[in-house]
Amino acid sequence: MTYENKFVKVSVDRGLAVVTIDRAPANAVSLAVYDELRRTFHRLGEDPAMRVAVLTGAGRVFCGGNEVSDFVDLDFDNATEYLAHVRLTFNALYDCPIPIIAAINGGAVGTGIVLASLCDIRIASERAVFALPEIDVGVLGGSRHVMRLAGQGMTRLMMYTGRRIPADQALRAHIVDQVVPPDQVLPTAMALAEEIASKSPPAIRLAKRGLNVTEAMNLKEGYEFECTLTAAVRRTDEAREGALAFLEKRQPAYAVR
Structure with missing residues (x-):
């Protein structure tokens, strides 16, 4: 079974869902993408046939962060409404009743690293990089979600500098759980999904x-x-x-x- 939104593609087989963010060129997240992600994970969690989901990105990027053009005219009033959409989406992933595995096929930047942090388990490509670059574009990011995994020191370093962290360093910092060759990211995530799906x-x-x-x-x-x-x-x-x-x-x- 498959069903598609404009930017969030979903395929389902035997209770295993693959959710793909597909918004070229970098899978940046706009308000429309946030809303599609929120609806998708609500729908998956409410379906009693669903057992596990894998979240990944199309192409060579997992998620390149927020659509920066959204920030240009973001003032106090519309920022409040915008961020309400963001929080509801993040909550939908964290609260989704089924396990979510992140198959991080490339860069996970800004919103990308937060989406990965909200998943239950993270499998990353050796080529993946991670960053909280919001300090450079006049906003603040989802550092509290990242801090659940990386702890205070690494999160503060990333937040204050916007520095990009390679996959091997992310593994040492507990941002990800496993690092594999690029062509093994999705197969590894799917094998783990199959194992989880075999349980009660x-x-x-x-x-x-x-x-x-x-x-x-x-x-x-x-x-x-x-x-x-x-x-x-x-x-x-x-x-x-x-x-x-x-x-x-x-x-x-x-x-x-």
Whole structure:
């Protein structure tokens, strides 16, 4: 199954969605792209047949950041409205009930690095570069999202300088989780998506919910909340099937919903 917006292309096969930002030449994000991304991830998350999504960019760039021309006449009043669109889109990715894997095929700059940070797992090309260049164009970027991964020092360095960080340095800074040759980015992400999709769909969705919610909790509160999710997953048929399959040394047969 496929469905297309103007700039965000989506293909779906067996509950695995590939979402591609396709806005030549650099996949820069305009208001229209923000809105298409928001609607896409809402739609994927609301579909019970969906199990995992892969987010990538068309061509040689993952996402080149915001459409800079949008900033030229951006004053206080319209900036407030503009940034509301941005926040809603970022929230749609972070809150999407299914795991999202970023297949970072090239530059992830500005909004690009934030979109990657909002995904659950990041696979990057050896040629990928990462930056928060907003300091050079009169705005401030999504550093708080990047800071979840990179920590204070690296985030501040990127924010204050706009410096481009190569993939190997991004890996050391925990901005990405794996670096692979350029031709292996999407295959690696898809193999990981297949592995995740083979698990119990209700358990995966509850696991993501738990990881998102407990991220802001202390240790004891977080584990207590996670225990409530364990109780919830035990109500599902998939939980019993998973345990039986383990005992019987076979692959579980999860129903397609």
